[in-house]
Amino acid sequence: MTDAILVTGASSGIGLATAVYLAKHRFEVYVTLRDLGHRDALDAEAARHNVKLNVLQLDVNDQTSIDKAVNTVVERSGGIYAVINNAGILIRGYFEDLSDEEMRRVFNTNVFGTMAVTRTVLPFMRAAQRGRIIIMSSAGGKIASPGASAYCSSKFALEGFGESLAQEVLPFGVHVSLIEPGFIQTELFGRNRHTAANASDPSRPYYQWFQRVEALTDEQLRRVGKPPIKVAKAVYAALTADRPRLRYIVGRRAKLLINLRRYAPGELFDRLWIRQVVRRTTRSEASSQRVG
Ligand SMILES: NC(=O)c1ccc[n+]([C@@H]2O[C@H](COP(=O)([O-])OP(=O)(O)OC[C@H]3O[C@@H](n4cnc5c(N)ncnc54)[C@H](OP(=O)(O)O)[C@@H]3O)[C@@H](O)[C@H]2O)c1
Numbered sequence: 001m002t003d004a005i006l007v008t009g010a011s012s013g014i015g016l017a018t019a020v021y022l023a024k025h026r027f028e029v030y031v032t033l034r035d036l037g038h039r040d041a042l043d044a045e046a047a048r049h050n051v052k053l054n055v056l057q058l059d060v061n062d063q064t065s066i067d068k069a070v071n072t073v074v075e076r077s078g079g080i081y082a083v084i085n086n087a088g089i090l091i092r093g094y095f096e097d098l099s100d101e102e103m104r105r106v107f108n109t110n111v112f113g114t115m116a117v118t119r120t121v122l123p124f125m126r127a128a129q130r131g132r133i134i135i136m137s138s139a140g141g142k143i144a145s146p147g148a149s150a151y152c153s154s155k156f157a158l159e160g161f162g163e164s165l166a167q168e169v170l171p172f173g174v175h176v177s178l179i180e181p182g183f184i185q186t187e188l189f190g191r192n193r194h195t196a197a198n199a200s201d202p203s204r205p206y207y208q209w210f211q212r213v214e215a216l217t218d219e220q221l222r223r224v225g226k227p228p229i230k231v232a233k234a235v236y237a238a239l240t241a242d243r244p245r246l247r248y249i250v251g252r253r254a255k256l257l258i259n260l261r262r263y264a265p266g267e268l269f270d271r272l273w274i275r276q277v278v279r280r281t282t283r284s285e286a287s288s289q290r291v292g
Contacts, residue, residue, distance in 0.1 A: 003026065003027050003028055003081045004027075004028045004029075004030060004073050004076075004077035004078075004079065004080050004081055004082075005022055005027050005028065005029050005030065005080075005081060005082045005083070005084065005239070006030045006032060006058075006069065006070065006073055006080060006082070006083045006084070006117075006121070007019045007022075007029060007030070007031050007032060007083075007084040007086055008032050008058060008060055008083070008084065008085055008086050008087040008113075008117060009032075009033075009034070009060070009086045009087025009088065010031040010032060010033060010042060010086065011033045011034075011035070011038040011039065011041065011042060012038075012041055012186060012187040012192075013184070013186030013187050013188060013228050014086055014136065014181070014184060014186060014228045014231045014232070015031075015084070015086040015087070016031075016041060016042055016045055016228070017045075017227075017228035017229050017231065017232045018084055018086065018228070018231065018232040018235050019031045019042070019053060020045050020046060020049050020051055020053070020232075021229065021232035021233070021235075021236060022232070022235070022236060022239070023046070023049075023051035023052065023053055024049055024051055025236060027081075027239070028054070028077055029051075029053050029054065030053075030054045030055075030056055030069070030072075030073045030077075031053045031054065031055050031056070032055075032056045032057065032058035032069050033055065033056075033057060033058070034057070034058065034059035034060070034065075034087070035057075035059075036055070036057050039055060042055070054076070056068075056069045056072055056073075057069065058117075060087045060109055060113025060114065060116060060117055061108055061109060061112075061113055061116075063116055063120075066116055066117055066120050067120060070117075070120045070121055070124070074124055079124055079127075079128050080121055080124050080125065080131070081130070081131060081132065081239075082131060082132035082133070082134060082239055083117060083118065083121045083132075083133055083134065084134045084136070084235060085113075085114040085117055085118060085133070085134060085135045085136055086134075086136045087109060087113060087114075088109060088110045088136060088154075088188075089105070089106055089109045089110065089192065089194065090106070090148075090150075090151050090188050090192065090193060090194060091103075091105065091106050091150050091151070091194045091195065091196055092147050092148060092150075092151070092193065092194065092195050092196065092199065092210075092214070093147060093150070093195055093196025093198065093199030093206075093210065094146065094147055094149070094196075094199065094206035094209070094210055095149040096198075096204075096205075096206065097196045097198035097199040097201075097204055097206055097210070098149065098150050098196045098198075098199075099196065099197070099198070102150060102196050102197070103150050106150040106151060106154050107150075107153075107154050107157070110151070110154035110155065110157075110158065111154050111157045111158060111161070114135060114158060114161070115161065118133055118135075118165070121133070122169065122174070125169075125172065125173075125174045126169070126172045126174065128173075129172060129173040130173045130174070131169075131172075131173065131174040131175070132174070132175050132176075132177070132238065132239050132244065133162075133165065133169070133174060133175070133176045133177070134176075134177050134179060134235055134238055134239070135158050135161070135162045135176065135177070135178050135179070136179050136181075136231075137155050137158045137159055137162065137178045137179060137180050138151075138152075138155040138180060138181060139180050139181065139182045139249065139251070139254035139257065139258060140152045140155050141155030141156050141158055141159045141178070141180060142156075142159065142180060142257075142258050142261060143257055143258065143261055143273070144156070145213070145277065146209070146213055146277065146278070146281055147199075147209075147210050147213035147214070147217075147281075150196075158178065159178060162176050162177075162178040162246070163178070163246065166246055175238075175243075175244045176246065177238035177244050177245060177246060177247070177248060178246060178247045178248070179231060179234050179235060179238070179247075179248050179250065180247060180248065180249045180250065180254060180258065181226070181230070181231045181234075181249075181250035181251060181254065182224065182226070182249075182250065182251030182252075182253050182254030182257075183220055183221050183224055183225040183226065183251065183253075183254075184225060184226050184227070184228050184230070184231060184250070184251075185221065185225040185226070185227060185228070186228055189217070189218075189221055189225075209281050209282050212280075212281050212282070212283070213281050216280065216281065224251070224252075224253045226250065226251050230250050230251065231250050234248040234250050235248075257273070260272065260273065261273075
């Protein structure tokens with residue numbers, strides 16, 4: 001019985017850390033990158049930890065590359081035990097500053113890319129009557145923030161997708177787990193931090209607020225951002241538990257906030273959190289603009 005695992009989007013951050021961590025813990029890891037030219041960090045980490053990784057090309061927006069990578073795993077390993085749907089992108093900006101094309105780009109990768117990879121591996125898992133589908137959601141898939149409507153709505157969509165799928169495939173021995181990390185220090189907030197074209201235009205009505213949101217985000221990342229290994233450990237738990245949970249939250253602050261939303265009555269959460277965020281992000285203009 002194979003323990004082959006396919007990880008998407010492993011050129012940096014959480015995907016890379018997870019691939020290396022799983023390879024160190026007995027799994028046969030197929031690491032996929034949309035651009036094989038972006039493998040320097042991966043090769044360096046694999047060498048540093050002395051682990052063997054099978055590297056394949058896979059762009060979650062290209063079905064031909066998905067089929068090719070999945071077939072390679074199945075041919076070489078005799079099946080596929082798990083997929084880590086990790087590939088994701090971020091385009092920041094207030095909703096009115098996000099174009100339809102930018103919004104669709106985020107959904108294509110984060111939502112439809114995850115669905116395409118999942119759709120491709122499921123027949124093999126059903127045939128084997130065992131498998132694990134890991135979906136990299138986010139704390140932003142439970143609690144949304146301003147300046148991140150594209151990203152948060154894509155992660156909310158993944159939450160619904162994962163929860164529904166979990167109930168459909170459990171009878172085949174396939175478990176679905178959603179991973180919900182808070183802030184993690186990765187390239188998502190570095191070279192992969194994309195901003196909507198209009199959000200950088202100082203004449204836009206949201207410009208000042210967006211600048212403030214970005215500064216607060218950086219501050220949070222510095223203060224509470226965790227290393228990607230924390231997420232790798234949650235993924236490992238979901239892969240190795242006899243009865244994996246549907247959701248794994250990563251990070252103390254994320255746990256606190258998600259539990260606050262879960263247990264506080266709606267209006268109280270609104271007062272304690274939503275209104276506070278609006279106040280903090282619009283502070284200097286609060287007296288002259290009507291918000292919230
Ligand atoms: N960092 C956080 O605070 C945080 C928190 C919660 C959830 N997450 C989620 O964790 C996942 C990994 O993000 P990260 O933080 O590790 O960021 P990252 O370092 O930017 O990694 C993102 C990875 O996705 C890849 N990717 C992007 N588009 C792709 C596509 N079309 N096909 C295949 N791969 C693609 C990137 O590859 P390239 O090198 O080619 O760009 C990169 O390897 C994402 O789903 C993200 O939403 C992150």
